[in-house]
Every structure is written in C-alpha cells, then in structure tokens.
Amino acid sequence: xxxxxxxxxxxxxxxxxxxxxxLDIRGDVVRVGIQAPRSVAxxxxxxxxxxxxxxxxxxxxxxxxxxxxxQALRRPRLP
Amino acid sequence: MSVLVATxxxxxxxxxxxxxxxxGTTAADLPTIEFSTPIPGFPEHRQFxxxxxxxxxxxxTLCSVAEPALRFLVVPPxxxxxxxAPEIGDQVLEQLGTTDPADxxxxxxxxxxxxPAKATANLLAPMVVNRSTRRAxxxxxxxxxxxxxxxxx
Numbered sequence: 001x002x003x004x005x006x007x008x009x010x011x012x013x014x015x016x017x018x019x020x021x022x023l024d025i026r027g028d029v030v031r032v033g034i035q036a037p038r039s040v041a042x043x044x045x046x047x048x049x050x051x052x053x054x055x056x057x058x059x060x061x062x063x064x065x066x067x068x069x070x071q072a073l074r075r076p077r078l079p
Numbered sequence: 080m081s082v083l084v085a086t087x088x089x090x091x092x093x094x095x096x097x098x099x100x101x102x103g104t105t106a107a108d109l110p111t112i113e114f115s116t117p118i119p120g121f122p123e124h125r126q127f128x129x130x131x132x133x134x135x136x137x138x139x140t141l142c143s144v145a146e147p148a149l150r151f152l153v154v155p156p157x158x159x160x161x162x163x164a165p166e167i168g169d170q171v172l173e174q175l176g177t178t179d180p181a182d183x184x185x186x187x188x189x190x191x192x193x194x195p196a197k198a199t200a201n202l203l204a205p206m207v208v209n210r211s212t213r214r215a216x217x218x219x220x221x222x223x224x225x226x227x228x229x230x231x232x
Contacts, residue, residue, distance in 0.1 A: 057190050065195075069198055
C-alpha cells in the first residue's frame with residue numbers, strides 16, 4: 001500500500017480524473033472530499049462491503065423457495 | 080413496466096432461444112437492461128433481463144444474460160413499503176441519462192431466508208432503471224435505511 005502524509009487542505013490525485021482532498025482533521029476524525037467522474041462509484045468501504053455481501057446472498061436462488069415466496073407475497077398483499 | 084418485463088414460466092432461461100409465451104418473441108428479443116456501473120459483487124455481469132412467472136406475480140426475476148443461472152429476485156417497493164420514497168440524486172439521474180424521476184423504475188433486491196417469512200428486501204440500495212433507455216444502476220442511498228428489511232412482517 002502506498003502511504004502518503006498529507007495536511008489539512010492537501011490533495012491526492014489518482015489517475016487523471018480523481019482527486020481526494022483532506023478537508024478537516026479533528027482528533028481521530030478526518031473529513032475527506034472526493035472529486036471523481038460520474039462513472040466512478042464512490043462509497044464508504046464498510047457500506048460497499050455490506051452491500052456486496054447482501055447481493056451475494058440475494059443471488060443464491062432456490063427455485064422452489066422462490067415460488068413459495070411468490071405465493072406468500074401474493075396472498076396477503078394483492079387481492 | 081411492461082416494455083421492460085417478459086413473462087415466462089419460472090425456471091425458464093433467457094438465452095435458450097425458446098419462444099416467449101406472452102409476446103411470441105424469442106429470447107433474443109427480450110429487452111435487455113444494462114447496468115452502467117456493475118452491481119457490487121458482480122463486476123462481470125452488466126446485462127440483465129427482467130422476467131416474471133405470471134402477470135400477477137409480485138416477484139420479478141432479474142437474470143444475467145451472460146449467465147442465466149445468476150438471478151436476483153426483485154420487487155416493486157409500493158405494495159410492501161408504501162412509504163418508501165428514495166431520493167435519487169442528480170448524479171444518478173445524469174448517469175441514467177434522464178432529468179425526470181418519473182422515467183425511473185425502482186426495484187428492491189430480495190434476499191430469501193429459510194422460509195418466505197424470513198425474506199428481506201434491500202431498502203438501502205435499490206436497483207433503479209431508466210424505463211426508456213433501459214440503463215440501470217444499483218444506487219446506495221445516503222438515507223439511513225436497512226439493507227435487510229423484512230418483506231412479510
């Protein structure tokens with residue numbers, strides 16, 4: 001891992017289009033600003049990992065269970 | 080939604096070339112939804128088709144074109160979470176090529192538990208589809224919403 005020391009107000013540029021700026025440092029909290037093209041998804045790492053895990057769980061579909069779910073959802077909700 | 084959805088028996092694949100029951104078209108004619116950024120966890124799969132087993136089935140299946148075995152169950156939020164009103168940011172609108180939120184179809188990814196009663200829906204990161212261009216993205220909302228909300232409670 002590349003390790004750089006930056007002060008408040010300093011930036012890091014990644015490639016041609018991504019800039020990360022240290023906005024504010026207070027105690028153990030660092031505020032970071034990110035400039036990136038719209039095509040680059042930027043997320044908090046723990047949120048992204050949680051979503052990836054949830055997606056991986058969701059992608060495992062058992063046919064019989066899917067049919068059972070359809071039945072269960074159809075009955076009480078849609079008269 | 081109708082232009083986006085094909086109806087076929089559950090378990091049918093989307094690339095087998097079989098005739099579609101509802102529209103009388105072949106699998107190749109099914110409208111393809113293209114994810115402009117990959118679904119987290121599935122970088123290889125950008126193209127999906129949306130199918131459901133019958134017209135009154137509340138559950139849709141989002142099938143990968145490249146690998147039909149890869150499927151997500153998705154539901155429209157309204158019947159299950161009537162108060163769900165995600166704020167779709169300008170950045171997402173731009174990415175999907177629209178300025179009008181009415182163009183968008185929002186779908187929730189369902190995770191099945193051992194029983195239907197344990198099924199959950201992901202309210203934090205809905206699939207958002209532009210109905211006209213069929214471009215899609217899984218949006219991580221900035222609101223404080225559960226990633227596993229019980230569907231039947």
